[in-house]
Amino acid sequence: MSLLDRKLLRDLRALKSQALAVALVMACGLAMMVTTRSLILSLSTTRDNYYERHRFAEVFARLKRAPNSVRDELVKIPGVATVQTGIAIQVTLDVPGLMEPAVGMINSLPERGAPVLNIPYLRAGRLPQSQSRTTRGELAVSEAFAEPHGLKPGAKLSAVLNGRKQEFLISGVALSPEFVFEAPPGAALPDNKTYGVFWAPYKELATAFQLYGAFNNVALTLAPGASEGEVIAAVDRLLAPYGGRGAYGRTNHPSHRRVDDEIRVLQGLSVAFPLVFLSVAAFMVNSVMSRQITLQREQIAMLKACGFSNRQVGAHYFKFSLAIVVGGVVFGAAGGVFLGGKLVEMYHLFFRFPQLDFMLDTRVLVAATAVSSLAAFGGVAGAVRRAVNLPPAEAMRPEAPASFRPALLENFRAARWFSASFRMALRNIQRRPVRSGLTCLALALATGILIVPNTFRDGIAYVLDFQWDVVQRQTVTLSLVEPQQARAIADFRHLPGVVLAEPFRYVPVELRAGPIMRRLMLQGLPERGTLSRVIDARPAQFTLPARGVVISAKLAEVLRVKPGDEVIARVLEGEEREISVPIVGLAEDFAGVAAYMQLDALNRLMREGDRITGAHLSVAAGQWEEFLRAVKNTPRAAGCMIKASMRDGFRKTTAQSIGLLQKMYMMFAVIVAFGIIYNSARISLSERARELATLRVLGFTRGEVGAVLVGELVLLTVVALPVGLVIGSGFARGILTAVNTETVRLPLVLTAANYAFAVAVVAVASALSALFAARKLADIDLVSALKALD
Numbered sequence: 001m002s003l004l005d006r007k008l009l010r011d012l013r014a015l016k017s018q019a020l021a022v023a024l025v026m027a028c029g030l031a032m033m034v035t036t037r038s039l040i041l042s043l044s045t046t047r048d049n050y051y052e053r054h055r056f057a058e059v060f061a062r063l064k065r066a067p068n069s070v071r072d073e074l075v076k077i078p079g080v081a082t083v084q085t086g087i088a089i090q091v092t093l094d095v096p097g098l099m100e101p102a103v104g105m106i107n108s109l110p111e112r113g114a115p116v117l118n119i120p121y122l123r124a125g126r127l128p129q130s131q132s133r134t135t136r137g138e139l140a141v142s143e144a145f146a147e148p149h150g151l152k153p154g155a156k157l158s159a160v161l162n163g164r165k166q167e168f169l170i171s172g173v174a175l176s177p178e179f180v181f182e183a184p185p186g187a188a189l190p191d192n193k194t195y196g197v198f199w200a201p202y203k204e205l206a207t208a209f210q211l212y213g214a215f216n217n218v219a220l221t222l223a224p225g226a227s228e229g230e231v232i233a234a235v236d237r238l239l240a241p242y243g244g245r246g247a248y249g250r251t252n253h254p255s256h257r258r259v260d261d262e263i264r265v266l267q268g269l270s271v272a273f274p275l276v277f278l279s280v281a282a283f284m285v286n287s288v289m290s291r292q293i294t295l296q297r298e299q300i301a302m303l304k305a306c307g308f309s310n311r312q313v314g315a316h317y318f319k320f321s322l323a324i325v326v327g328g329v330v331f332g333a334a335g336g337v338f339l340g341g342k343l344v345e346m347y348h349l350f351f352r353f354p355q356l357d358f359m360l361d362t363r364v365l366v367a368a369t370a371v372s373s374l375a376a377f378g379g380v381a382g383a384v385r386r387a388v389n390l391p392p393a394e395a396m397r398p399e400a401p402a403s404f405r406p407a408l409l410e411n412f413r414a415a416r417w418f419s420a421s422f423r424m425a426l427r428n429i430q431r432r433p434v435r436s437g438l439t440c441l442a443l444a445l446a447t448g449i450l451i452v453p454n455t456f457r458d459g460i461a462y463v464l465d466f467q468w469d470v471v472q473r474q475t476v477t478l479s480l481v482e483p484q485q486a487r488a489i490a491d492f493r494h495l496p497g498v499v500l501a502e503p504f505r506y507v508p509v510e511l512r513a514g515p516i517m518r519r520l521m522l523q524g525l526p527e528r529g530t531l532s533r534v535i536d537a538r539p540a541q542f543t544l545p546a547r548g549v550v551i552s553a554k555l556a557e558v559l560r561v562k563p564g565d566e567v568i569a570r571v572l573e574g575e576e577r578e579i580s581v582p583i584v585g586l587a588e589d590f591a592g593v594a595a596y597m598q599l600d601a602l603n604r605l606m607r608e609g610d611r612i613t614g615a616h617l618s619v620a621a622g623q624w625e626e627f628l629r630a631v632k633n634t635p636r637a638a639g640c641m642i643k644a645s646m647r648d649g650f651r652k653t654t655a656q657s658i659g660l661l662q663k664m665y666m667m668f669a670v671i672v673a674f675g676i677i678y679n680s681a682r683i684s685l686s687e688r689a690r691e692l693a694t695l696r697v698l699g700f701t702r703g704e705v706g707a708v709l710v711g712e713l714v715l716l717t718v719v720a721l722p723v724g725l726v727i728g729s730g731f732a733r734g735i736l737t738a739v740n741t742e743t744v745r746l747p748l749v750l751t752a753a754n755y756a757f758a759v760a761v762v763a764v765a766s767a768l769s770a771l772f773a774a775r776k777l778a779d780i781d782l783v784s785a786l787k788a789l790d
Helices: 003-016 017-051 067-074 142-149 202-208 228-242 254-295 297-304 310-347 361-387 392-396 413-417 422-431 432-470 486-493 553-559 601-608 623-631 641-686 689-697 700-740 753-780 783-786
Strands: 060-065 080-086 088-094 102-109 120-124 137-143 156-161 166-176 195-201 215-223 477-485 498-513 516-525 549-554 564-570 579-587 595-598 610-621 636-641
Touching: 003 017, 003 310, 017 254, 017 310, 017 361, 017 641, 060 067, 060 228, 067 080, 067 166, 067 215, 067 228, 080 102, 080 579, 088 215, 088 623, 088 636, 102 202, 102 636, 102 700, 142 166, 142 195, 156 783, 195 202, 215 228, 228 498, 254 310, 254 361, 254 700, 297 310, 310 361, 310 641, 422 432, 432 700, 432 753, 477 486, 486 498, 486 610, 486 700, 498 553, 498 601, 516 553, 516 601, 549 553, 553 579, 564 601, 595 601, 601 610, 610 623, 636 641, 641 689, 641 700, 641 753, 689 783, 700 753
Parallel strands: 102 195, 137 166, 516 595, 549 579
Antiparallel strands: 060 215, 080 215, 088 102, 088 156, 120 166, 137 195, 156 166, 477 610, 477 636, 498 516, 498 564, 498 610, 549 595, 564 579
């Protein structure tokens, strides 16, 4: 081992606590980079393999009814490779042990042969077989619905098929690439308690709904080189006479889009947090190395005088920073693998793959090492350059003494009450403005990064209150099998316990602005509803106008439109046509995207008279069970969405996943905050060791000398706190903007409690660091500290 390497080991032992603090800050950034990039690899690889093995379709279409002969025409469309037609029907379920009525989407299996697209994966049991005279009808159930209800092969449940209640036997538990993310149609959030996907033989399902020899659902794949847009246009033209609701590609498939959104969120997080933490680490490396080189002026001079070249001296100090990088990479990689495994377990809550394992992205380890080395070497480059450029003769001399003068604050009358220790702290801050400014910036960053994690928590709390108390005030939403005359609202009002009922009509539309389009349900609501309200950002309730549409702010952002602009609405139900509709306002919401229109205006648009597709109901708590029993026996009810179940589903999936991320980032933020503050206190102690030793020799007590050091840190902390709160607010806004998607968004909520928490953590960290530094004063060798070269 060379002499310089031995010196390096001694220096690392002497500065082990500071080097560890810097390595931990760096490790936090790298752990998030390893976790997020590896999760992106895990999700994308698992998804792509699943799609390929189980032949996930590339174009989808729904329609009212078409004869099976139309399938042959679909096959002939240029660019189409494989076609699978079938039936998909939404029904009401009666699940044993579940008081509420559930909703099931039953998909038919081919009458002959196995599925060729969207092939189910069997987790248990087998696919259902056609019913014989001696056997009961069978269904396969999705795993997401089976788990919360304990449904296994051999279990029984009832379903209302076209007004007739039938009992079925569960033959198997299955998954499908079409339902990786399983949510009710049009909903952005899952509800595995009251919504599930099922598979049944074609003959039984078609016969029950008078659809034998016909289909209402299409899936197809494209030939190599085929144009998706041209195929979709041809499919729409072919299915239009049969009540086609518009074909769409995989990118607009609800399940696929939700997985894609999650990957986009991870991509944003893989840059935002590591960038902040690694920038802080670079600053800390610069601070440590600058002070180390200043303290070792004489040693640098002696090394050069003994024949060591500038390159050798520079390499020696670069090795010091490399040792910190190695520690950061080791801790970061280990932390990233551990946290990635925990997050993969979380994804099982709402992404259903046959198997989802954590895959370590080995490329990110190389990238992490390169990025952290760049951060560390970038931070230390200036200090090393000063070291190698320092002439030996000049380095042998101690630094010129600083020029002390009264601080600016001492010009005020109140200054006569300042203690000697406080005056010294003020003067030291003023005579070293650059160093004091950088320390203040570090403390501000420590404060700022603590703001971000709690904005996730506060955002979740706000969404829970806003979405399910301010916007949705109903107890339950019932939907009908087919649009009915408006007088059907009377039937809803006569259900047991119904206090208030408000009608609605949902119509599938395609909204287009220039080349950008989105498919969604246009919601026709009363002019100024009580149960389901349209709220703006203030928040205040909209009164829906007789003409025009109100869209969610996120949808306006996606379509790049604003109030006053017009969008093209293509109706995908009934008489298909396109109309130009003005945007009259922007609504605030945090789940999916939506468009609203006055109910009467929507019915005029549809040219079908006054019709409704369901109602929002407020139900008296004392008659809740009686109401649910009545709904289970209502043949015309196609869906029953209970607000409490939706809220509970949000808590168990989206809120829980974001909460886990929030806890992880909070742990990292606290580590970084303590690392920054401790490092600042240690640097201040090492810089002022000679001055503090001089005060001790002059008769100052240990407490008075400690007050000089602690007072300086307290003053800088007080100045840094408001700056840090502003920086943290900016960090929070930027990161939330990066991770918000069309399916789920969090608002920026900055609370007094969040700010108080950040201030408290920084205050505690400052107090502990100051206490540690003050205790270190007792270990200063006064004789060694006061030595100076002549």
